[in-house]
Amino acid sequence: MTDAARSYRMRARADGLARTRERILAATRRRLLTMPYDDVRLADVAAEAGVSQQTLLNHFTSKEGLALAVAEALAPEIEALRGPVAPGDVAGFVRGLMRQYEALGDANVRLAGVAERIPALAPGMEFARGRHTALLEETFGGHLPADPRERRRALAALYAVTDVGTWKLLRRDLGHSRAETTTVLQSLIRAALATTLHP
Structure with missing residues (x-):
């Protein structure tokens, strides 16, 4: 076999493996976004x-590994839903947050609950929390205290009012509309920011 033929076969094999991986991820994504984690069956x-099922396990090792791979694949989609936000733009930040939570919030809440009892899923949740904190810092860092301890408390307050759990409380538990929830979140962020400036 020539080097060119061998290279072609290797590329074709790699392309086939990539397509298989994408099909597995797509099938898992559909289930994780619409079903409880425990109801998602590898078969x-x-x-x-x-x-x-063995091919699936060859690619992802376990159900937990597959869930983490889906979470990683969702990261660019979440970034796109959030969209660019100008520093200090409360309304713009909440618009992006609502796009994300309306599309993925219910699945996020379910997976967060599962991660509390399945340690293998914890890295995915830690990554998501770290990214959310970074976005808060990027958008509102200029309005936060310089003192590290006070800044950490201010970020924690902003995190609490923008967490998916707060969205769930407003949208699902209390039954507020999307517009009402948007208004409440904007008010909560502005109040948190005002408190950091005037403790």
Whole structure:
């Protein structure tokens, strides 16, 4: 076999593996976004993706590994939903937050609950929390105290009022509309920012 033929076969194999991986991720994503984690069965994912369960495990090792891979694949989508926000723009930040939570919030809440009892999922939640904190810092850092301890407390307050759990409370538990929830979140962020400036 020539080097060119060998290279072609290797590329074709790599492309095939990538397509298989994408089919598995897509099938898992559909389930994780609409079903409780415990109801997602690897056999069903494999069947939808057109592969054996062993092939699925060869790619992702375990159900937890598959869930973390889906979370990683969702990161660019979340960034796109959030969109660019000018520093200090409360309304713009909340618009992006609401786009994300309306699309993915229910699944986020379910997975957060599962991560509390399945340690293998904890890294995914830690990454998400770290990214959310970074976005708060990027948007509102110029309005936060310079003192490290006070700044940390201010970020914690902003995190609490913008967490998916707060969205769930307003939208799902209390039954507020999207517009009402948007208004409440904007008010909570402004109040938190005002408190950091005038403790």
